Amino acid sequence: MERDSGDILAIQGLTKKFGDTVALDKVDFNLCAGEVHCLVGENGAGKSTLIKILAGAERPDSGTIIAFGQTHSRLLPDQSLEAGIATIYQDVELITSLTVADNIFLGREIHNPWGFIDANAQNRKTSELLRSMNVELNPLSLVESLSPAQQQSLQIVKALYLNARILIMDEPTASLGVEEVKALLKLIKSLTAQNKAIIYISHFLSEIFEIGDRVTVLRDGKVSGSFNIAETTVAEVTRSMIGRNRSLFRVRDRVSTDEVVLQVRDLALRDQFSDVSFDLHRGEILGFGGVVGCGRSAVMNVLFGANQKTSGRIYLHGREFDVSNPAEAIAQGIAMIPEDRKTLGLFDMRSLLENVAIVRNEKNPPLVNHSAEIADTNILVDSLHIVSAGLQQRIGSLSGGNQQKAILARWLLSQASVYIFDEPTKGVDIGAKEEIYNRMIELVQEGKSILMVSSDMPELISMSDRIAVMRNGRVVAQVDNRETSEHDLLNHFLGIV
Amino acid sequence: MTAANKFGAKLRQTLLSNQWSFLLIVVAILSIIAGAINPRYWWLGNITNLLGQISVLSLAACGATILIISGNFDISVGANIGLSTVVMAILMRSGLYPPLAAAIGVLISILCGSSIGAASILFQAPSFIISLAAIGVFQGIALFITQGTIQTIYGQFETLGGAKIFGFLPLLFVIALAGYGVIHFILSHTQLGRSIYAIGNNPRAAYLAGININRRKLIFFAINGLFIGVASMLLLSRVGAAQPSTGTGIELQAIGSVVIGGTPMSGGKGNALGTFCGVLLWGVIGNALNMMRVDPYIQDVVIGLLIIFAVAVSSLRLRAQR
Numbered sequence: 001m002e003r004d005s006g007d008i009l010a011i012q013g014l015t016k017k018f019g020d021t022v023a024l025d026k027v028d029f030n031l032c033a034g035e036v037h038c039l040v041g042e043n044g045a046g047k048s049t050l051i052k053i054l055a056g057a058e059r060p061d062s063g064t065i066i067a068f069g070q071t072h073s074r075l076l077p078d079q080s081l082e083a084g085i086a087t088i089y090q091d092v093e094l095i096t097s098l099t100v101a102d103n104i105f106l107g108r109e110i111h112n113p114w115g116f117i118d119a120n121a122q123n124r125k126t127s128e129l130l131r132s133m134n135v136e137l138n139p140l141s142l143v144e145s146l147s148p149a150q151q152q153s154l155q156i157v158k159a160l161y162l163n164a165r166i167l168i169m170d171e172p173t174a175s176l177g178v179e180e181v182k183a184l185l186k187l188i189k190s191l192t193a194q195n196k197a198i199i200y201i202s203h204f205l206s207e208i209f210e211i212g213d214r215v216t217v218l219r220d221g222k223v224s225g226s227f228n229i230a231e232t233t234v235a236e237v238t239r240s241m242i243g244r245n246r247s248l249f250r251v252r253d254r255v256s257t258d259e260v261v262l263q264v265r266d267l268a269l270r271d272q273f274s275d276v277s278f279d280l281h282r283g284e285i286l287g288f289g290g291v292v293g294c295g296r297s298a299v300m301n302v303l304f305g306a307n308q309k310t311s312g313r314i315y316l317h318g319r320e321f322d323v324s325n326p327a328e329a330i331a332q333g334i335a336m337i338p339e340d341r342k343t344l345g346l347f348d349m350r351s352l353l354e355n356v357a358i359v360r361n362e363k364n365p366p367l368v369n370h371s372a373e374i375a376d377t378n379i380l381v382d383s384l385h386i387v388s389a390g391l392q393q394r395i396g397s398l399s400g401g402n403q404q405k406a407i408l409a410r411w412l413l414s415q416a417s418v419y420i421f422d423e424p425t426k427g428v429d430i431g432a433k434e435e436i437y438n439r440m441i442e443l444v445q446e447g448k449s450i451l452m453v454s455s456d457m458p459e460l461i462s463m464s465d466r467i468a469v470m471r472n473g474r475v476v477a478q479v480d481n482r483e484t485s486e487h488d489l490l491n492h493f494l495g496i497v
Numbered sequence: 498m499t500a501a502n503k504f505g506a507k508l509r510q511t512l513l514s515n516q517w518s519f520l521l522i523v524v525a526i527l528s529i530i531a532g533a534i535n536p537r538y539w540w541l542g543n544i545t546n547l548l549g550q551i552s553v554l555s556l557a558a559c560g561a562t563i564l565i566i567s568g569n570f571d572i573s574v575g576a577n578i579g580l581s582t583v584v585m586a587i588l589m590r591s592g593l594y595p596p597l598a599a600a601i602g603v604l605i606s607i608l609c610g611s612s613i614g615a616a617s618i619l620f621q622a623p624s625f626i627i628s629l630a631a632i633g634v635f636q637g638i639a640l641f642i643t644q645g646t647i648q649t650i651y652g653q654f655e656t657l658g659g660a661k662i663f664g665f666l667p668l669l670f671v672i673a674l675a676g677y678g679v680i681h682f683i684l685s686h687t688q689l690g691r692s693i694y695a696i697g698n699n700p701r702a703a704y705l706a707g708i709n710i711n712r713r714k715l716i717f718f719a720i721n722g723l724f725i726g727v728a729s730m731l732l733l734s735r736v737g738a739a740q741p742s743t744g745t746g747i748e749l750q751a752i753g754s755v756v757i758g759g760t761p762m763s764g765g766k767g768n769a770l771g772t773f774c775g776v777l778l779w780g781v782i783g784n785a786l787n788m789m790r791v792d793p794y795i796q797d798v799v800i801g802l803l804i805i806f807a808v809a810v811s812s813l814r815l816r817a818q819r
Binding site: 304306325326327329330331336338343344345346347348349350354357358359361362364365366367368370410 | 685686687688689690691692694695698699701702703704705706707708709765766
């Protein structure tokens, strides 16, 4: 019945490329007033790019966006707001040191005749607004004292106050508890009753089937399916999320041995994860899968000494392994290529040479042997095909793929026995991806072992010998990659049995 | 494109590529103007005097270079100098062998400098604030032990400040040059130096690359303390007297020189040559204004404006690079 009101938003043939990577490929999408249109897909399927384009943060290469009858080739941030499109991000965008009312009126304050802010009027209007939406909040509370769920509700209230007619919600329930999720879903239902339209992005299919009217599935930047929720099943949606081209999968030789290199038993870190146990063998790549925030990276940080475990035991080559910082872990032969290379890996103002040689030099104090570091770095620059204007080029000016290869080179020079790769190919082009995979395979052939956290399904299945799946801070399954499929893994990730 | 245009583009390229080359050009222009107004600017006596004048600042700026590149600050340098010079002078007056007294003063500077690093690590607080608080502590101790009086040591400790090599090159300046040599060596040829840049650029990444950040930070502050100690020694020898306010304000000149020399306030890059040129600019501005007989009150105004000009140009330069 709501569908009859017609499309308020129609996207046609939207395409967006980042270098060689096609993030969105001729995507069509439409939205009617009063409906919840869900958007699903694996990490990197193009969901974020789509909502960034709608919010005006990215510019599409081609395609049209028709919002409320007006055709645009791109949206600017203020056009997007003016058209009534509001995005509720995962990271709450509120000023936490101000009150609820202050945040709602931020930049649009109500003034009294003397030009001062009329706090009473603001608080009164906020109360009315909150009451009309059945959100229980005190207008005078400081935002920092609110729970994540309350902050999210406040963002929604603020968006509606600004006359938003389309709300985009990106993983709104990722950090919420069960009760809070229920409250949020209820709020969303009440919004559709007011004829607001919602684009809802979530990893949790159960939520989608609870509140969605339609669901569109993105896969590798293309729409791979669009269904009416009433007429589809979880199985049909997950099938649409996977089923990739076989060429994305590769088969590699197994060189895994029976020798256990790293034993982890009942490892726990406060509320991050618990009961984590696994063995890593010599020559093995053990993949870690799961949805974002399931605790995989936290486990890796403990193994690397960047965080301290609260309980459990780790054995490396049969000896108890207990380190209090990364320096000690490195000394014992652990290397970690971190997930976020920009904040955790790169010295962006420094040269390629300094970035690659830093761990190597740290092992050979106190003087820097210039000819030796240049020779070592050159070998890896050549073998990994790192493209630069020379070793002295500032690494910040290299492409993402070359930066990632440089970080890999840094750790290859450390001569570790266990390599941790956290999202090894995130944001790198296809060529660099290939080099990184080849180098990983060479490492295991040399008898090293690899722990690999990956959200890229083909990567996880192709590169791993075995895959440990984590959900809510626990290892829920350990499967052999030959005996699993995308479909099985996704079910493990999402907790569908 | 005309030849003049080409030349202009090339000149701009050179100026863009090196902070120090830009500073040297400013120094040259100032010198030409000062020399034209007062030929005595180029007299050996004046140049010798100028080099002596910038020596103490040079050493303070050497320490500051290491700290600022690594993302740290010490603004208690002046108070530290006040305390250590006063202690040196009192010990010399009491008859202690002057080199020994000087060595004790240097140790005090190292201790004071290191304690700022230690407190900053221990309390996980910015070194800027810790050193701000330390100014009062160091100056208070100096005031207490002197009861505010000037400690004169005329004739006891003059060799260092007065000696001239080949009859014209002040020993002070040679020591300052050695200071630049030391920090250049550290920054370019040691892993400690690489970690100064790494920690200043991205401390989290440095930690994950296996660098013990806290231990390094303590070393940076100890090195800074050593430079302050040597600077104190030279200053005392040059002036022949000490009081708690000796050295006041030198920290800001030092920080200014380092930043003018191309090190960003947020750290991560910079070098010894840049700092040297920054110090030189500072010294030449003061000296040239004197030579041009600019009213002393107006001098401060002009110095301030010239420094702002230098900072503005270098910041525009950095933006153009990006």
